[in-house]
Amino acid sequence: MSTHKTLNIALIGAGRIGSFHAESIARRIPNAKLIAVADPAPGAARRLADRLGCETAHTDPAALWRDPDVHAVLIATPARFHTPLAEAAAEAGKHVFCEKPMALTLAEADRVIAAARANGVQLQVGFNRRWDRAFADGRAAIDAGRIGTPQLLRSLTRDPGPWGGDPAKVPLWTIFYETLIHDFDTLLWLNPGARPVEVTAIADALVRPDAKAAGHIDTAVVTIRFDNGAIAVAEANFSALYGYDIRGEVFGSAGMVTMGDVRTSSLRVFDAQGVSASTFRMDTLHFPDAYTAQIQHFTDSVLQGRPHAGPGGADARAALAVALGCIASIQQNRAVRLSDVTQG
Ligand SMILES: NC(=O)c1ccc[n+]([C@@H]2O[C@H](COP(=O)([O-])OP(=O)(O)OC[C@H]3O[C@@H](n4cnc5c(N)ncnc54)[C@H](O)[C@@H]3O)[C@@H](O)[C@H]2O)c1
Incomplete structure (x- = not known):
């Protein structure tokens, strides 16, 4: 204390x-x-x-x-x-x-x-998706056995477009180190007790094809095999014109959970043009409550002298190992065993 x-x-x-x-x-x-x-x-x-x-x-x-x-x-x-x-x-x-x-x-x-x-x-890491209500409830449903054994998992990150970045200023492999790292943490966390064993990645510059020759990557799809048999897919793109799109899904032997919504609220407007909803854009942070909840939890844990229950150093390392596996997979154009990455 x-x-x-x-x-x-x-x-x-x-x-x-x-x-x-x-x-x-x-x-x-x-x-x-x-x-x-x-x-x-x-x-x-x-x-x-x-x-x-x-x-x-x-x-x-x-x-x-x-x-x-x-x-x-x-x-x-x-x-x-x-x-x-x-x-x-x-x-x-x-x-x-x-x-x-x-x-x-x-x-x-x-x-x-x-x-x-x-x-x-204490060492806590900013994998904020874990603090979003839907993602937290999804994990609780998995823990309670409501969907049985996870078999297929999916996580995606599509950043809001139009992407206006300068490809020359995007560090190499950012899509794995900084974007998909969220999805890797989410997928590992939503398959509790299982270890990722193999990854395959394909990637391209579909948003800025003109920058591809210089090594720019803005689109990627990753498959991950786990030691409990589950297979996961993660995908990312830098420029979703309709807004920030972050979703997760776990399909199991007894059911499925889905998480995430591109809409900022459940409001839908029905008018002469059809049906519309507002979405998270460049200037509206996705998951603002989750960003705050993670720091509230960190604060309470330190003040109360108890270990935090959020993502820590080992989780950051595990997600990083998947990112490094993806980079090796692209470089070698093949599936990569994560044991090869973690054992150097
Ligand atoms: N968890 C999430 O969802 C989330 C969202 C956005 C960004 N991030 C992460 O947060 C980090 C920052 O992202 P950003 O978009 O705010 O970047 P940014 O470029 O807007 O801000 C970075 C700031 O750090 C400062 N800086 C640079 N070197 C420094 C140093 N040695 N010491 C202190 N300050 C230094 C820069 O001057 C700048 O003001 C990145 O790692 C990014 O991946 C996480």
Whole structure:
């Protein structure tokens, strides 16, 4: 049990998702306080801190390690910085909430897990889909045996379009490391007790075919075989013109659960044009409640001194292993045994 009634959280990375997390900490989570913001981009940390009534802004996250008032950090920087920051924070005795992907190699994942364990700090990862009501209820139905033994699983992520990114600025294999990593975590979590054993991936640049020659990938389909016999399919595309589309499905020996809806609510408008509904667009975050719920849970767990029940370092490592399997599958144009990936 912590002696604190409020968890002082410092945000690292004041970009798109970091700003939303900072707002959750400052305004939506009563027992958390936004105590500092760190971001090297000129003025970025100060602007966000000012907007949310937070006094301290740094351009160097290392300033946080020395601050005894910082109990925990939330890391929301670009992916390549996650491992060094999470490791340093843990070594400074700070609890860590890290956005996905926690690491880009298994050795990095092992370093973060070891640093958290050695320093007795909590390590939670931002696989927010698990905190969405439908996905959580789907997992509960599977646990209760309502669909029998999972046989076919499906998870998809179609980001809202039109995609306006610059392919040259998308790091190689982003579709696996950053997009489908959510689907891999979801599929592993929805098939409890089973291990993924083999993956096959195919991918292409269907949104920006002009960038394909430079290595750009914006569309992918992955199959995963599990050791309980179940077969899963994950798919992603960067540009769904009708809005953010995230869905999951588990078909079992006794039934099926489906999760996720492209609509922002159950509202349908019937008029002379037909039937329409509003969908999550670029400027409306999908699963806003789930984003907040995961940080509320992290806050409560740290304050109560009990291990969190959310996705942790081992889950981040397991999803990463599937992503690495996909990359190997594309490079070698064949199905890849995950034991080959995890044993180097
Ligand atoms: N869980 C989810 O659904 C979800 C959604 C969006 C983004 N993300 C993840 O969050 C991370 C950030 O994504 P984003 O879209 O907010 O990116 P972004 O580019 O909008 O923001 C990143 C911010 O980090 C800052 N930064 C860069 N290096 C830094 C460092 N060393 N220390 C501190 N700050 C640093 C940048 O200046 C920028 O302000 C990515 O890993 C992404 O995959 C997760």
